[in-house]
Amino acid sequence: MTLEGLLNIDFNNLELIFDMINIDIIIKVLIVVIIPIILCEVIKHFIVDFHKKVDLFSDENISSIVKILRIITIVVIVLSVLDVFGINITTLFVSLGFLTVGGSLITRDILSNLIAGFSIIAEKRFKVGDVIEVDKYKGTVQKIGFKSVELLSKNEVVIIPNIIFSQKAYINHTANGCFMQRMKFSLSKNDHLNDNLKIIREVIESNDNVLKDFDYKLYVRSFDNEKVDITAVLPISDVDMRKTIVSELLGEIYLKVDHSQDNDDY
Structure with missing residues (x-):
């Protein structure tokens, strides 16, 4: 296009365009854009303050809330602007029905997880570091989000949708402030059962990884002429090290029991 063509402007058309852009429409557009933005900022500052x-949510959850708030604001602005220009939103949705059906299903799942996540965080049913069990998964809570919970289970990260916690029962193994580790083992002889139980108690009570502020349980499951089966339920300090703690305890128990029996035999 030549310079002459660029300068050849039909001012009649420009006047027609300006006539079409009604000043009332401009004002309405400004209102429907500015007001949601102001409300969004006010709500955001209120949430942050x-x-x-209160320190109810984590910083990451607050960031997620702000992002959701901004998305809602953008959607409200877009719909409001379309309405100002006389576009029938209902008709638009009906014409895109195949999209809205799929979108409604996705939105329903997202909202369900968001509501369940808010309930988990607000009610403090469990926190990061707790050991929980849900839907055949047992692990340590690594992260609590508005859409899902991350568990560290058997050296793998498992993502559990929040809605699961509303639909199925779950167990918080550390709800009382500690993790109760079950330790099952057997002793080959039961001739000196009371003495052996005393040794076991001494080993448990002297171990620094067994919490002293909580009671432990020690009981005999069964016994016969060959062996005695024993179970100990111990409040331990480090959930992630529970296997190592049990291994150390059993090693010390077997060593001292064998040493005691050798002395008796001698």
Whole structure:
């Protein structure tokens, strides 16, 4: 296109365009854009200030809330602007029905997880570091989000949708402030059962990884002429090290029991 063509402007068309852009429409567009943005900022500052005072959510969850709030604001603005220009939103949705059906299903799942996540965080049913068991998975909580919970289970990260915690029963093994580790073992002889139980108690009570503020349980499951089966339920300090703690305890128990029996035999 030549310079002459660029300068050849039909001012009648420009006047027609300006006539079409009604000043009332401009004002309405500004209103429907500015007001949601202001409300969004006000709500965001309220949430941040509330978080600083109450400390109910983590910083990551607050960031997620702000992102969701901004998305809602953008959607409201877009729909409001379309309405200002006389576009029938209902008709638009009906014409895109095949998209809205799929979108509604996705939105329903997202909202369900968001509501369940908010319930988990607000009610503090469990926290990061707790050991929980749900839907055949047992592990340590690594992260609590608005859509899912991350568990560290058998050296693997398992993602559990929040809605699962509303649909199925779950167990918080550390709800009382500690993890109760079950330790099952057997002793080959039961001739000196009371003495052996005393040795076991001494080993448990002297171990620094067994919490002293909580009671442990020690009982005999069964016994016969060959062996005695024993179970100990111990409050331990480090959930991630529970296998190592049990291994150390059993090693010390067997060593001292064998040493005691050798002395008796001698």
